Amino acid sequence: MGAIKIAAPLSDETILSLKTGDEVLISGTIYTARDQAHFRLVKLIEDNKPLPFDLQGQIIYYVGPTPEKPGEVIGSAGPTTSYRMDKYAPTLMKYGLKGMIGKGKRSAEVKDAIKKYKSVYFGAIGGAGALISKTIKSSKVIAYDDLLSEAVRRLTVENFPAIVINDIYGGDLYEEGRKKYENKYNYNNIIAV
């Protein structure tokens, strides 16, 4: 199965074309934010204050990288678990966010917002931070440097590997994948030595 190359920020056309289970390679500009950065971004929206970057069409990657060594673009940079951002994600989608990259299940509210605001939730491979970091070509902290690894960064990525978990049509790879392989294990497949 070949991966689909897509550009970030996301166009409406790309979003319409993506389906749950599609493997993608993302190239372009994306932003990073985790728990505390989400808290601050939503607070700014509530207070009618400007955000540190324009959300329109953007993808936010849930990541807190390791510190880069001298000469490195970025440290190890795999996804963190997404549900911790569930409280804030619908507000960001309402104000233009079109994509999220993380790992793990989303709440019913987030899945509804994905359909309502036409966004996509991508899964990246957790624990593959060294591999993923190779697709990140530039990294710049643009806000909240006091949050250390949790600061907001602007990243340039080339062929960043991900898979569509939740599409705008209501698909959910975690539910579909689990159902497909439920009770498929048997004793012939024991992994023990």
Next chain:
Amino acid sequence: MRVIASEEISNTVKNLIINSSVNLPEDTYKSLKQASEKEISESGKTVLNQILLNADIAKTELKPLCQDTGLAVFFVEVGKDVAVGGKNLTDAINDGTRAGYAEGFLRKSTCDPLSRKNIGDNTPAIIHYDINDGDKIKIMYAAKGGGSENMSRLKMLRPSDGKDGVIDFVVETMREAGPNPCPPNIVGVGIGGNFERSAIIAKKALFRKLGAKNDDPELAEMESIIFEKVNNIGTGPMGFGGICTALGIHIIKEPCHIASFPVAVNIECHSHRHAEVII
């Protein structure tokens, strides 16, 4: 009485931390490799191959396997005939932790639980002590990530729930966890003790070599029953669907109160970074 300088302990701890962050232990690598051969789901196979490739890159480029370089967890066994010179043992381990996370360019993940302000140096380490015979100090270290720790559970069962109650609780915990703890997972199960002890032995169980059989035949049988049930859930690698959801189930049991039946399930991610050393 043998005396070990606290600097030697700090140095040893520092090196354990830095090496573990880039070297996936051999038993874990082998177990993931076997899983990649057994997995029947295409996306599951892809994920496992990427995880193995990630381990190769981490090792050759000395880049952390995962950006979550964890809280530093230690199980320390101290012989009765050994003393630590200079700083006390806890301070020595924390000094080594501070140095390891700084010099290894590892992420500092400890924070104040309420203000969420980062402590800045990944201390304090979480240290569990045991006293032994002999004049050595054994230090077991694990970099424990937050994603899998968050999906861990503890339950005070009723004694009447029996073995089946334990099995059901572990399987339910893994079903609820789904893709979140970065499967395939290693599942540590602590049965007995009391409230806090069950959690500590569940964590300790994670240190057993993957593929090594439990010495207790009754627990070994429970492990294989749970293993089959968990891999029948369908979660698969990273939750994209598949038959490799757990790499191993490791149980430790200890006596408990006649009125209690504590069970703790400590989930560990596939980036199973742990190492031990005897000084």
